[in-house]
Structure formats: structure tokens, C-alpha cells
Amino acid sequence: MPEGHTLFALARDLDTAFRGTSPTVTSPQGRFAQGAALVTGHEVLEATSWGKHLFVEFTGDRILWVHLGLIGSFRIDTTSYAGELPVVGQVRCRFATDDHVADLRGPMVCDVVTPEKVDEVLARLGPDPLRASDIRSDPELAWRRIQRSGKPIAELLMDQSVLAGVGNVYRCEVLFRLRVNPFRPGNKLQRKTWRAIWEDLVALLPLGVATRRIVTVHEQVDAVAQALEAGEDVRLTTRDSYVYKRQGEACHVCGSRIRTQLVAGRNLFWCGNCQRRG
Incomplete structure (x- = not known):
């Protein structure tokens, strides 16, 4: 299971790639289709982490909460969205802009939640x-x-x-x-x-x-x-x-x-x- 430093670096890289953009968010696998529909086209305000939890905040008080678990990965690629990278494997969630594509695979948690839910999650965690x-x-x-x-x-x-x-x-x-x-x-x-x-x-x-x-x-x-x-x-x-x-x-x-x-x-x-x- 990825440890905290991996999630911290991932949050930093997602923030760099997507902050201030309004990515198209989809679920090629289909299991996250409803969640993707809630955030697609919304502006990314910030990506952060706490311990092994990742949070991507969108406008409208909508936050993508991810825990990679044992086998999860979130890979960011630089690309031209006009040509769209082919989907490889079981991609739970994809962020796409003209400059970057990020594919989430195999997470233990992938959900769109409210700020109150994030506060609840953080309250259960120890110091980072x-x-x-x-x-x-x-x-x-x-x-x-x-x-x-x-x-x-x-x-x-x-x-x-x-x-x-x-x-x-x-x-x-x-x-x-x-x-x-x-x-x-x-x-x-x-x-x-x-x-x-x-x-x-x-x-x-x-x-x-x-x-x-x-x-x-x-x-x-x-x-x-x-x-x-x-x-x-x-x-x-x-x-x-x-x-x-x-x-x-x-x-x-x-x-x-x-x-x-x-x-x-x-x-x-x-x-x-x-x-x-x-």
C-alpha cells in the first residue's frame, strides 16, 4: 500500500496539472459514472492529501475522495486531449484536459463527498x-x-x-x-x-x-x-x-x-x- 509520501507527491502533481482547469471527468470502467457526472466540467480548486487519503476539491463544494488501498494507482500523463489517450485496463476515473490526462485504477475508495464528510474523515485520522x-x-x-x-x-x-x-x-x-x-x-x-x-x-x-x-x-x-x-x-x-x-x-x-x-x-x-x- 502506498505510504503517505506517495500520496503527498501525487496530490502535488495533480494540483500542478489540474488546478484552475475544468477537466472532463469520466469513468471508462463505468463504476464511477455517477460520481464523474457530479464533477465533470467543474473547476479544480485544489488537490491535497492527509496520510493515505487524497482529496481533489472542485467548485460547488464537491470533493473527490480517493484511497488507493493495496493496488490502486493514479497516473498523470501529458498529452493532447484532441487525440485522447486510449484507455488501458480498468480505469475507474479519468481526468482530461487539453494538456493532461490522469487515470485512476483499482482504488479502495473513490467517491464524491461534501466538505463535511472530509472533516469527518480527517477527524478519524492521526497527525500527518x-x-x-x-x-x-x-x-x-x-x-x-x-x-x-x-x-x-x-x-x-x-x-x-x-x-x-x-x-x-x-x-x-x-x-x-x-x-x-x-x-x-x-x-x-x-x-x-x-x-x-x-x-x-x-x-x-x-x-x-x-x-x-x-x-x-x-x-x-x-x-x-x-x-x-x-x-x-x-x-x-x-x-x-x-x-x-x-x-x-x-x-x-x-x-x-x-x-x-x-x-x-x-x-x-x-x-x-x-x-x-x-
Whole structure:
């Protein structure tokens, strides 16, 4: 499932391509025909995201709400609408202007909703590390929910009502980066440990937006941060992780074997020797 940085970048790209335009919105697959009819020809005011949820606001208080789920994708192409790109696969929703076509495939949620419904959705979500400057994205809200729970922190980090946008890769990698025991109950977690987790996510997710990759290994994090600060192109030639999908391999730090276990429906990866804090 795409994590928060992917949705943030997608919202940014949709906003760039369609803000201020009045796209033709259709449902080639047919399953979204009624929703498409509600927004087609309306001006796009803004495309935003919160965690793993995408919102495209149109005039008339009509908002397209999308959650990609496990298999969804929303691809934007530059094209001449006069020639219209052929529909490939099961396209739930298509935006089209003279300059761009965007095709949504396989979403878990695709619906036209009111601003009140968006407020209801956001109220169910925890703070988003990519929206750290937003008054609604308060890490203290997440901390209060963590404190009240006896569930492992590795499970709580996947709960979107606790923290929005964090998925399996970020939870595994951040817990390793901070040497946190993934099975530490939330109500036993130290406050300073939670603050360290939050601050690490606030630092890492924007790098994911910039590179369109999850970057967590310290050397790569430093290289990306320096390149962005200098206004240079970011070039990463290798894909690496500390623990994610490295079960049975040697830990990069201590040499112990990386372990795996199903937690919150996804395979958690961790180093039992390094990750003892909490």
C-alpha cells in the first residue's frame, strides 16, 4: 500500500496539472459514472492529501475522495486531449484536459463527498508527519492515544487513527533507526522515545516525496538532504534498508540475523539485538 509520501507527491502533481482547469471527468470502467457526472466540467480548486487519503476539491463544494488501498494507482500523463489517450485496463476515473490526462485504477475508495464528510474523515485520522506545520497535525494527539494503549508500538504506528501516512516500511525502518523494541506496549513507551519517532518521521517523509523512494539509511539520508539544500538533483543508485525485507540476513550494525513476524497484518522486520529501547 502506498505510504503517505506517495500520496503527498501525487496530490502535488495533480494540483500542478489540474488546478484552475475544468477537466472532463469520466469513468471508462463505468463504476464511477455517477460520481464523474457530479464533477465533470467543474473547476479544480485544489488537490491535497492527509496520510493515505487524497482529496481533489472542485467548485460547488464537491470533493473527490480517493484511497488507493493495496493496488490502486493514479497516473498523470501529458498529452493532447484532441487525440485522447486510449484507455488501458480498468480505469475507474479519468481526468482530461487539453494538456493532461490522469487515470485512476483499482482504488479502495473513490467517491464524491461534501466538505463535511472530509472533516469527518480527517477527524478519524492521526497527525500527518508531512503536515507537521498544520495545527491539526499535533503529535500530542498521537501520544495521548499511544499512552492509552497496551498494543505494541509497531502495531500502533500502523494505526491510521494514531498516525496518518505511516506504513510498513517506515515503521520498520524508523524503529530500527532509533533502536526501539517494536513490541514495547504503547503505555510503556517513554515520551522522549515517541518524540524521537515523530521527529524522525518528520525528517524522513519529505525525502521520500523528493526522491519518490523511501530513504532511511543514514548515508543516503545525508546525501539527499545535502543535495536538496544545495538545490541539486538527487541521485540514488542503490536501494537499501536496514531491516525491511531482510529477514535472515545480517544486521548492518551488529551482525545479528534480522527477524520477521506478522504484526498488524503486515510482516514486521527487526533486529532483536539492536532494538531494545523504549
